[in-house]
Amino acid sequence: MSGTSIDGIDAALVEFDGLHVKLLAFHYQAFSTELRKRIHTISQADQAIQLKDYGELDSYLGHCFAEAALAVLAKSQLKATQIAAIGSHGQTVYHAPAGSYGFTLQIGDPNRIAQVTGITTIADFRRRDIAAGGQGAPLVPAFHQAVFNPEHAHKVILNIGGIANLSILNGKQLIGFDTGPGNTLMDWWCQKHTGQSYDQNGSWASTGQIDSDLLQQMKTDSYFDALPPKSTGKEYFSAAWLNDHLASFPSLKPEDVQATLCQLTADTISEAILRHAGNSERLLICGGGAHNQNLIERIESQLKMQVDSTAVLGIDPDHVEAIAFAWLARQTLLNLPGNLPEVTGASESVILGGIYPANRAY
Numbered sequence: 506m507s508g509t510s511i512d513g514i515d516a517a518l519v520e521f522d523g524l525h526v527k528l529l530a531f532h533y534q535a536f537s538t539e540l541r542k543r544i545h546t547i548s549q550a551d552q553a554i555q556l557k558d559y560g561e562l563d564s565y566l567g568h569c570f571a572e573a574a575l576a577v578l579a580k581s582q583l584k585a586t587q588i589a590a591i592g593s594h595g596q597t598v599y600h601a602p603a604g605s606y607g608f609t610l611q612i613g614d615p616n617r618i619a620q621v622t623g624i625t626t627i628a629d630f631r632r633r634d635i636a637a638g639g640q641g642a643p644l645v646p647a648f649h650q651a652v653f654n655p656e657h658a659h660k661v662i663l664n665i666g667g668i669a670n671l672s673i674l675n676g677k678q679l680i681g682f683d684t685g686p687g688n689t690l691m692d693w694w695c696q697k698h699t700g701q702s703y704d705q706n707g708s709w710a711s712t713g714q715i716d717s718d719l720l721q722q723m724k725t726d727s728y729f730d731a732l733p734p735k736s737t738g739k740e741y742f743s744a745a746w747l748n749d750h751l752a753s754f755p756s757l758k759p760e761d762v763q764a765t766l767c768q769l770t771a772d773t774i775s776e777a778i779l780r781h782a783g784n785s786e787r788l789l790i791c792g793g794g795a796h797n798q799n800l801i802e803r804i805e806s807q808l809k810m811q812v813d814s815t816a817v818l819g820i821d822p823d824h825v826e827a828i829a830f831a832w833l834a835r836q837t838l839l840n841l842p843g844n845l846p847e848v849t850g851a852s853e854s855v856i857l858g859g860i861y862p863a864n865r866a867y
Contacts, residue, residue, distance in 0.1 A: 506827040507570075507596045507613070509667025509739050510688055510793055511544050512536060512702065514570060516577040517827035518588075521835055526652055531824055532577035534569065541702075548598035550740040559612075566596055567614030571621035578622075585623045585863075592834025592858075593618055593628040594826075600738035602640045608632070609641040619861040627834040630857040634844040639851030642736035646672035646681030646848045647836075648829040653789065653818055660787040661778055662815070663804075664826065665794025667692070667739055669774050672848075673782040681848035682733035684777040685726075686742040687794050691766045693744050698759040704767075707799025713764030719754050720765050720772070729773050733781075734850035770794075771803035778808060791815040791822035833857060 506515045513535040520527040536544070543562055547554050574591050578584075595611030602609055615628035631641035649662040649672040662672040669687035673680040688703065695704045704710055728737060751762065778788065788810055794800055795814050805812045814822045836843040842854035 506594045506830050507536075507566075508594075508792075508826065509597060510692060510703075511541055511548075511596070511667070512793070514573040515823065515827040516573040517824055517831055518577045518581050518583070519828050519831040521832070524651055526820070526828060526832070528820070528824060528828065529583070530577045530581040531821075531827075532573055532580060533823075534573040534576065536569075540565075540569075544596060544598065548740070550599075550743055550745065563612040564614050564617060566612055567617030568621065570595075570613045571618045574618065574622050574624065588624050590625045590627050590834050590838055590860075591618060591622065592630075592830040592832075592837075593626055594630065594830045595628055597738065599740055600642065600736065601740065602635050602642070602736060607635055609635060615859070615861045619863055623863050625863045626861040627837050627858045628861065629859045630830070630833055630843065633855050633857050634849050634851050637844075637846075637851040637853055637855050639844060639846065639849030640734050640736040641849065643670040643672070643681050643683060643848065644833060644844060644857070645670070645826060645829045646679055647843060647845045648832045649681075650674055650679050650845075651832070652820075653815070658787070659782075659785045660789060661782050661785045661810075663774060663778075663788060663790045663792075665770075665774075665790065665792040665797075665800070666826070668737060668742070669770065669792075669794070670736075671774075671777060671781075673778075673785065675782070675785070679845060679847060680733060680781055681845070682777075683736045685729055685737060685773040686766075686770055687792065688770075688797075689739045689742055690747055691763060691770065694747070694759070694763055694766060698763075703793075704763060704797070707767055707797045709760060710763040710767040711799050713758065713760030713762070715768045716754065716757055716761055716765050719750065719757065719762070720768055722753065723750050723765075723769050724772065729776070734848060736849075767797075767800055768803060771800055771807070775804050775807035785810055788812045789815045789818065791820075791825040793823070795822040 595613040667689035843857035
């Protein structure tokens with residue numbers, strides 16, 4: 506799994522026994538600064554790109570994903586022949602699901618992954634859901650429902666990556682959607698003004714003052730009030746989006762902007778939970794944003810429910826999404842659907858992903 510934060514690859518080796526999930530090994534492979542720049546460049550909204558650059562990056566990322574798979578395999582001391590499949594989410598470079606010919610695009614050539622590893626690879630999970638009229642996202646709520654809620658308690662799973670998304674588990678109808686920016690705007694602003702790729706623990710944001718006028722102006726964006734099913738990406742909540750809002754506030758200190766962006770993420774998450782899951786008993790957080798204590802405290806202060814990380818259920822918050830795509834790959838191998846129409850808006854449940862067989866006999 507490589508998410509919208511574009512920081513690196515999470516590789517999880519997972520064993521399934523029914524709904525029981527056992528993590529056998531985990532490996533994180535950071536992207537180099539140069540690779541991060543290449544991905545950011547090719548995934549900017551309305552950016553003209555060379556097909557040669559696109560093709561080379563797609564192929565190179567496939568090689569990187571293969572390396573990550575082999576690294577986690579080495580940690581487990583298992584052989585490639587013992588692995589059923591690799592589920593590769595790929596790297597999202599554009600997500601625009603709206604309209605008759607909406608699309609989402611993830612790169613990281615699965616042909617190369619299958620060839621280098623010798624393991625059947627399943628990839629391109631999102632586009633089948635879009636073909637069925639869905640948003641193609643979020644896909645993880647199906648995993649959250651299966652693994653995190655066997656007792657049907659009222660709880661919310663919050664993933665804070667570049668974009669934040671919710672899975673609202675109430676024992677009846679499952680609701681899942683993207684709330685808006687998670688880390689993406691904060692990361693970009695932090696990189697621009699401090700040279701650091703992210704604001705560790707929200708420490709820089711804690712030195713600033715929230716500008717209520719800027720905050721309220723950003724919150725007037727129609728996305729926040731739109732009803733689910735809905736999904737978004739860093740193509741929408743982009744540097745250009747932020748700069749458009751900052752044009753009216755030229756004298757704000759950088760740390761005050763960071764504090765306001767942190768509050769924007771906290772508010773839009775909290776308000777979405779209160780609107781759609783106000784009677785939930787518990788909030789469980791995963792993703793990189795789970796480590797931003799400043800952000801978590803801002804969310805917690807607005808909610809009257811127990812707030813923990815998914816670690817209390819036995820899955821490290823950094824491991825959840827990689828495990829989720831292993832689960833989705835398993836669904837595909839079993840000829841079972843991976844999407845939830847009530848979450849994505851698809852017309853029906855569908856089997857997700859393309860299968861790229863290993864070049865070996867079973």
